Amino acid sequence: MPTATIHDAEVHVDAEGFMTEYDEWDKTLAHDLAAAIGVELTPRHWTAIDFLRKDYVDENETPTLRRVAAGTGISIKQLFELFPVKPAKKMAYIAGLPKPRGCV
Amino acid sequence: MITVERSLPSIVPDFGDAKVTGRKLAIICSKGNLDMAYPGLILANAALGEGIETHLFFTFWGFDMILKSRMDHLRFTMLGNTATHLPQGLGGLPGMTAMATHQMKKQIAEVGVPGVPELLSQIVDSGGHLWACRMSADMMHIDESDLYEAVEDIISATDFIEKTDGAQLLFI
Numbered sequence: 001m002p003t004a005t006i007h008d009a010e011v012h013v014d015a016e017g018f019m020t021e022y023d024e025w026d027k028t029l030a031h032d033l034a035a036a037i038g039v040e041l042t043p044r045h046w047t048a049i050d051f052l053r054k055d056y057v058d059e060n061e062t063p064t065l066r067r068v069a070a071g072t073g074i075s076i077k078q079l080f081e082l083f084p085v086k087p088a089k090k091m092a093y094i095a096g097l098p099k100p101r102g103c104v
Numbered sequence: 105m106i107t108v109e110r111s112l113p114s115i116v117p118d119f120g121d122a123k124v125t126g127r128k129l130a131i132i133c134s135k136g137n138l139d140m141a142y143p144g145l146i147l148a149n150a151a152l153g154e155g156i157e158t159h160l161f162f163t164f165w166g167f168d169m170i171l172k173s174r175m176d177h178l179r180f181t182m183l184g185n186t187a188t189h190l191p192q193g194l195g196g197l198p199g200m201t202a203m204a205t206h207q208m209k210k211q212i213a214e215v216g217v218p219g220v221p222e223l224l225s226q227i228v229d230s231g232g233h234l235w236a237c238r239m240s241a242d243m244m245h246i247d248e249s250d251l252y253e254a255v256e257d258i259i260s261a262t263d264f265i266e267k268t269d270g271a272q273l274l275f276i
Contacts, residue, residue, distance in 0.1 A: 004113040017115035036116045065153060066226060067216070076229040085155035086119050093117055103146055104217045104226070 006032045018093055022056070025096030034094045041094070045082050047072050052095040062092045064102040128157045128271035130264070135276060136168030138178040138208055138220075139185075144276045145169075145223045152230035159271065160227070161264045162255075163237035167244065170236060170252045175220050179205040221252070228254040235259050235267070 004013045011024040019025055019033075030049060034041045041049075051072045055063045065088040069076045083090040088100050129151045133144045144160060151158045168174045182188045182195030182204050194200060209219070217223070228234065236251055238260045248258065259267075 002115060004115045006113045011113075013113070013115055016117040017113060018117060032113060036113050037119055064216075065230075066218070076226055080230060086153065088153050089117070090119060093119075102216065104149055104223070 014098070016099075018098055019096040020098070022096065025053075029096065030094050033096070037090060037093065039083060039090065039094065042082075044074065044078075045094075048074060048079065048082065048091055049095045052091055052097060056095070056097050061102070062095075062097045062100040064088060064100045064104060065091075066104050067102070126157075126270065128159070128268060130159045130161065130268035130271040130273045132161045132163060132273070132275045133166035133169055134164050136165035136174075136178060138180040138205060140276060141166075141169050141178050141220055142212070142217075142223075144274065145220065145227065146217070147274065148227050148232055149223065149230065152227060152232050157233075157271075158227075158231075159233045159235060159264070159268050161235045161237060163240050163261075167236070167240055167246065169220055169224070170234065170255050171246070171250055172252055173250070175224070175252060178220055180208045181205075224252060224254065233267075235264055237261065237264075 002013055002015065003010045004017060006029055009024070009029070011029070012020045014020055031041060034045070039045065048068055051068055052063060055067065055071060063071065065076060065079060068074070068088075068091065069079060074082070079087045079091075092099050129148070131144045131148055133141070135141065148158045148160055162170045168178055179201055181201045182190060183192065183201075185195075186192075188195075188204075195204075218226070224234065234252070234255045236255050236258045238258050241247065241258045248255075251258075
């Protein structure tokens with residue numbers, strides 16, 4: 001299992017770079033992960049990220065785009081604006097979670 | 105807003121912007137059965153989530169998916185479908201199609217997938233394009249007022265082929 005160094009912290013990631021250890025993530029890391037993929041985090045972004053973190057604990061699974069929209073009240077259209085092109089994967093990446101595996 | 109000193113992670117996923125590669129997907133939806141509506145919609149939704157430009161062309165029975173009066177009432181029948189592994193005769197009994205439809209809708213809802221109108225709306229919100237077939241509309245005497253609002257236009261097969269130049273194509 002590869003690791004990546006962010007600041008001084010060494011975190012566990014999968015082959016693509018998604019973090020694999022829920023507890024190694026913190027909000028400072030999220031800013032770095034976001035910056036790495038060209039996303040500047042605003043409070044609106046945080047609403048989504050916070051939901052992902054919480055829902056992952058509840059469901060033991062990364063929520064899909066549809067679930068994030070339903071759970072946060074942020075429309076699918078807005079999620080595409082906040083996390084352009086591949087919103088579901090980008091949100092999961094910044095939230096330090098695995099890629100969602102649901103279809104819809 | 106927290107300001108942090110930036111140090112980028114050493115492994116970053118490739119979120120390669122598909123718009124740059126110009127990948128496009130064209131899906132022709134020609135069936136109006138509940139079970140045949142979903143494959144195109146699920147694939148369109150998945151492609152859009154990957155940033156792929158996606159166009160759906162509704163033709164013949166596929167019109168049921170975009171007709172306001174029918175899109176929420178698609179049905180599933182056991183008849184002619186050996187994959188249910190039930191005697192074909194059963195499928196012809198009164199009420200059987202309604203029962204099979206009810207069961208399938210329940211199973212679809214259980215995996216968190218919405219009904220056809222809602223899934224179409226999600227596709228449009230994700231940037232997908234919906235087109236209706238001119239010949240089918242003329243045959244069935246259908247105009248824009250009968251169609252789901254998000255359908256962009258009624259166009260000919262030639263128009264669709266032009267719009268989807270270079271696209272990968274699925275016929276369902």
